[in-house]
Amino acid sequence: MRQIVALGSFKGAPGVTTLALALAAAWPAGGGARPVVVEADADGGDLAVRFGLPDSAGLLALAAGARHGGTERGAGELDGCAQVVAGSLRVVVAPTGGQQAAPCVTEVAACPSVLRGGGDSAGVVLLDLGRLGGAPSEELARLADRVVLVARGEADALAHVAARPEWLEAFRPELVVMGECRYSEADIAQALRMEQAQIHVLPQDARAAAALVGAAHMTPRRWGRAPLPRAAVALARQLNGADSEPGRGGLCGELAQLGSPAVPPQPPGWPAALPSVQRSEMP
Template sequence: MRKVVALGAFKGAPGVTTLAMALAASWPSESEVRPVVVEADVAGGDLAAQFGLSDMEGLLALAAGAHQGGQEDELGGCVQEVAGGLRVVVAPTGGDQALASVGEVVARPSVLRGGVDDEGTVLLDLGRLGGRPSRGLARGADRLVLVSRGSVEALAHVAARGEWLEGASYELVLVGPCRFSEADIAAALEVSPEQVHKVPWDVRAAAALGGDGQLGRRRWVRSSLTQAASALAHHLDGTGSRSFSRGLGGELAQLRAKVLPERTGSGAGALQELSSTGGAQ
């Protein structure tokens, strides 16, 4: 059966779709089957518009097959290829259609995993983890990747994650500038340092991954975004390892002391307290 890696964010638009595409482009070559990016954002998708694809052949078709109790190999018939050979299942642009489609997939997740003979990885782009359908897919994935900016206020939303995520293991990816070390963030959020990853932003590489322009091979290989995505892809695929320094900065110490104990109670009160201490960047 296919492995499912779900990617989502708690707030804002930190680049979940771009990261999913970067991971697909950088997935270890040892994998015999190229990964598939399945756009399953309940707010609606972007890839169809970006690449000029038909959204009738993507998540809508997959959801229809799930609703009708179709075959477990339904996913393959919903895949379209974009520049660079990336394989995608695009979501409808409209939020109502997207929400209904994700709900059908949640009810029959076997359309993502396939049968016992199906191999490969599904990179599930959930966008913002705001509703039950998204959260159901996140909890049911083999690996969960939470995407965030690296500021204190963004990390506070990760620390104050809801009870629905209690006990779940996840990888935290910080996109763009972040002045804290991976070890500091791990200590503040009480996770293993190996679960924290930084992915620098590269405007040109991100644009190419969104269908806007191209990058030469040398520029692609040297991009900080694609290099970090490659390291993360190997980590998620079980072929990578990382090491970290230790230490804990003052603002992140506040994050651990003030937000985490409140996580099972009122998250809003904890965030207000964090804000009043001047911890936000």
């Protein structure tokens, strides 16, 4: 059966789709089946527009297969719904609008066999859940073998992760911080009460991100040396089964407030916009 890795964020657009595509490109070879990126964002997808693809053969068709509910049909349904982009990446695109996408996500969540396949199905499904919110995205996350939360590196973005302890406790997710971040992985881990091995700071790499959506060209040699693909390779290997020892680090500044039992007063000179709330007090 296929492995399922679910990716999503709690706020904004930190690059969930870009990360899903980067992981698909970096996933370790094995089993003869290439990864499939499935747009399962209840608010609608982006890839059909980005790549000029019809969405009728994507999540809409997968949801139609899910409605049949049969294992035999579901086992092969995913491959028939995937389209190839950026040379070799397989994607199942969602309708752009949430009015069509949300019912499709609900149908797929109710019939895991369209994602898992049968006993002879191999490979990995990378579920792009977009912004995590309603029941369908949580149901799909519960189906997944691994859950990856994506956030930007600012304190306010990390505060939204800290505000969802139920996700941190129930799913033991990996946290990927996309782009610029002035905090160390050890600092973030301690602030969020996670293990350092669960934290991954991926560098800002606009050219590689553009190449993933067909907006730029990179030679294989340059791609292999680019920061985002190199970081994605390391993350893909860990998601595929590697274990790491937890790390420890000291906290500083506003990060210390995210996981502390009490909120200290703001030191003089801090920007007023920085959050000064406890985990339990966050909206």
